[in-house]
Amino acid sequence: MTTVLSKNVISVSHLYKEYYTDAGTFSVLKDVNIDIEAGDFVAIMGPSGSGKSTFMNILGCLDKPSKGDYFLDGQTVANLENDALANLRNKTIGFVFQGFNLLARSSLVDNVALPLVYSGVDKDERTARALKLLEKVGLAKHSASRPNQISGGQQQRVAIARALINNPRLILADEPTGNLDTTTSHEIMMLFNELNQDGITVVLVTHEQDIADHASRQIKFVDGSIVEDVRTKISHSQERH
Amino acid sequence: MFSAMFGEAWRAMGANRLRTFLTMLGMVIGVGAVVLMMAIGQGAEDSVKKSISSMGSNLFIVLSGPPSSGGARSASGNAATLNVKDANAMSDLDGVIAVAPLSMGNAQVIYAGNNWNTAILGTSPSFLDIRSWSLLDGYAFGLSDMRSATRVALIGTTTAHSLFGDDVDPIGKTIRIKASPFTIIGILESKGQSLDGRDQDDTIIVPLSTAQRKIFGNQIPGSVRQIMVQAESDKVMGMVEDNLNSLLKQRHNIREGAEQDFSVRNLTALAKSAAETTKTMSLLLGAIASVSLLVGGIGIMNIMLVSVTERTREIGIRMAIGARERNILLQFLLEAVVISIVGCLIGIAIGVGGAILVKNLTEASIIISLNAITLAFTVATAVGVFFGFYPAKKAAKLNPIEALRF
Ligand SMILES: Nc1ncnc2c1ncn2[C@@H]1O[C@H](COP(=O)(O)OP(=O)(O)OP(=O)(O)O)[C@@H](O)[C@H]1O
Numbered sequence: 136m137t138t139v140l141s142k143n144v145i146s147v148s149h150l151y152k153e154y155y156t157d158a159g160t161f162s163v164l165k166d167v168n169i170d171i172e173a174g175d176f177v178a179i180m181g182p183s184g185s186g187k188s189t190f191m192n193i194l195g196c197l198d199k200p201s202k203g204d205y206f207l208d209g210q211t212v213a214n215l216e217n218d219a220l221a222n223l224r225n226k227t228i229g230f231v232f233q234g235f236n237l238l239a240r241s242s243l244v245d246n247v248a249l250p251l252v253y254s255g256v257d258k259d260e261r262t263a264r265a266l267k268l269l270e271k272v273g274l275a276k277h278s279a280s281r282p283n284q285i286s287g288g289q290q291q292r293v294a295i296a297r298a299l300i301n302n303p304r305l306i307l308a309d310e311p312t313g314n315l316d317t318t319t320s321h322e323i324m325m326l327f328n329e330l331n332q333d334g335i336t337v338v339l340v341t342h343e344q345d346i347a348d349h350a351s352r353q354i355k356f357v358d359g360s361i362v363e364d365v366r367t368k369i370s371h372s373q374e375r376h
Numbered sequence: 377m378f379s380a381m382f383g384e385a386w387r388a389m390g391a392n393r394l395r396t397f398l399t400m401l402g403m404v405i406g407v408g409a410v411v412l413m414m415a416i417g418q419g420a421e422d423s424v425k426k427s428i429s430s431m432g433s434n435l436f437i438v439l440s441g442p443p444s445s446g447g448a449r450s451a452s453g454n455a456a457t458l459n460v461k462d463a464n465a466m467s468d469l470d471g472v473i474a475v476a477p478l479s480m481g482n483a484q485v486i487y488a489g490n491n492w493n494t495a496i497l498g499t500s501p502s503f504l505d506i507r508s509w510s511l512l513d514g515y516a517f518g519l520s521d522m523r524s525a526t527r528v529a530l531i532g533t534t535t536a537h538s539l540f541g542d543d544v545d546p547i548g549k550t551i552r553i554k555a556s557p558f559t560i561i562g563i564l565e566s567k568g569q570s571l572d573g574r575d576q577d578d579t580i581i582v583p584l585s586t587a588q589r590k591i592f593g594n595q596i597p598g599s600v601r602q603i604m605v606q607a608e609s610d611k612v613m614g615m616v617e618d619n620l621n622s623l624l625k626q627r628h629n630i631r632e633g634a635e636q637d638f639s640v641r642n643l644t645a646l647a648k649s650a651a652e653t654t655k656t657m658s659l660l661l662g663a664i665a666s667v668s669l670l671v672g673g674i675g676i677m678n679i680m681l682v683s684v685t686e687r688t689r690e691i692g693i694r695m696a697i698g699a700r701e702r703n704i705l706l707q708f709l710l711e712a713v714v715i716s717i718v719g720c721l722i723g724i725a726i727g728v729g730g731a732i733l734v735k736n737l738t739e740a741s742i743i744i745s746l747n748a749i750t751l752a753f754t755v756a757t758a759v760g761v762f763f764g765f766y767p768a769k770k771a772a773k774l775n776p777i778e779a780l781r782f
Pocket residue numbers: 154155156161163181182183184185186187188189190
């Protein structure tokens with residue numbers, strides 16, 4: 136049993152992901168090793184098909200690796216039951232998607248509050264907390280609207296508010312600005328910056344260098360492996376030392 | 377948590393109202409049919425039970441004519457081959473406690489310009505005991521009335537109502553039956569319908585001798601078409617039946633193997649088989665109705681499967697933000713159960729409404745029991761859970777990543 140310093144929110148070693156199709160075995164991730172400290176702000180880049188999303192999904196406990204170790208907050212994730220994984224997704228991790236993934240039939244406040252339904256929080260508290268977060272992302276007055284009544288940038292803010300509702304230690308975002316124009320993208324990145332300043336670890340995937348420049352550390356995937364790992368800024372966690 | 381999920385289920389149903397309504401319709405029709413059919417079936421069972429208990433217990437009816445000629449018809453179709461002496465001989469048999477010879481026919485009855493056609497029954501005083509038929513008012517005729525053929529009559533409530541209306545007390549009044557005056561000395565307690573659906577209260581009972589002389593004039597004195605016999609208990613029924621047969625064979629000089637001029641029927645056994653027939657009927661009705669419940673359930677399963685497929689992405693989103701398998705399972709199960717319960721409630725309303733309508737239109741006996749409604753409700757909920765479970769399980773077992781890619 137490997138002990139890992141809890142300073143690292145994420146610690147991945149010798150991680151592999153393979154897909155078995157009729158055409159044969161696809162190795163999508165090959166021997167990925169990385170540690171991410173608490174409070175860091177990491178941007179993952181790389182060409183299409185290099186395995187970024189696959190890696191993010193494993194980090195987000197949505198998918199399981201074929202081989203290798205993944206420690207989240209010092210705890211191994213590899214042999215957890217589905218319910219325990221659901222619990223991690225609910226409380227420890229906030230996931231932000233490229234396509235926002237809001238429930239079309241629910242109001243914004245209900246969308247933001249939804250994770251709390253699964254953590255057993257009662258209705259009044261759910262609504263109160265969701266309204267507070269909508270306010271934080273600047274959408275308080277739209278709380279009763281449906282997702283299709285607001286813009287893409289606003290929808291992504293709602294999705295971020297939802298990711299934050301359970302005070303996660305880690306925000307994972309797979310191309311969160313992929314569907315947004317440049318101005319809106321930078322606004323969203325400012326929001327991630329703010330969260331990071333509050334001490335939340337942020338890992339995001341992007342294709343654009345200027346988006347990646349908001350982060351403190353840039354990692355490049357090629358063909359399922361990390362080929363570059365550079366620190367571009369001092370991370371907020373390091374600043375404090 | 378549960379109320380939140382209930383709200384979700386409600387909203388999901390509201391999102392596709394026409395589809396939800398159509399899915400529900402299967403349940404509505406199924407439950408409605410079950411409730412209505414059970415009301416009709418139980419009503420029929422109940423009216424048969426009432427007729428049987430009004431009939432008297434451990435009864436035989438001895439009919440004129442050969443056994444093959446069918447019960448009801450032989451009474452009017454054949455010559456009267458039985459007589460009062462046969463009846464007297466029967467009453468001496470072991471196990472027989474009472475015997476009543478019967479002579480019946482229809483006749484016009486008149487009171488103060490009111491005309492009424494009713495069934496006239498001439499019999500002995502023991503008839504009322506055999507049928508455990510008591511009087512509402514007045515007194516019954518006795519053996520002396522038999523001997524001297526007095527013109528006294530007991531009147532059934534239906535006949536009394538038709539002749540006298542509500543305000544006149546029939547006791548002591550004189551009516552005319554086929555031109556002969558009769559004094560009413562007693563009013564019969566109401567018996568309701570007989571097994572063959574006749575109104576047993578539309579009748580006048582007179583002493584047998586009087587009936588034969590004054591009403592059914594063209595008969596050999598003392599001969600009757602029917603004799604009613606009551607046995608002591610259920611246990612001696614077989615023995616009494618054998619004894620009745622051999623007694624009459626002997627009295628009528630019928631050789632072994634020759635055709636009998638009488639037949640002995642066990643009325644109690646006939647009644648039992650009638651009761652069983654209605655019970656089977658009502659079970660059958662219920663079973664047919666239940667099939668539509670089953671079809672309704674399959675409809676729910678079908679729509680839930682479509683719904684799970686359509687909402688795969690939604691399921692993926694919910695899982696990504698922390699829904700456990702059982703949360704998803706419960707959500708879809710709840711939807712199926714809500715559909716079936718709402719459908720069930722509408723179905724109960726329609727079934728009860730239909731039953732009341734049938735009752736008013738046909739005057740048939742209809743019983744809407746709480747039991748039937750509870751049963752329909754329980755079965756409908758169970759159908760919802762049963763047919764909702766597979767689609768819900770399918771949703772819960774989805775892989776989050778694959779669901780999100782959908
Ligand atoms: N379920 C699967 N079955 C087989 N192959 C898969 C499956 N999912 C992903 N892949 C393959 O894995 C590879 C990596 O996919 P992934 O989505 O991680 O790439 P990516 O780096 O996120 O690309 P993009 O920048 O376009 O989003 C691709 O070649 C893809 O075809």
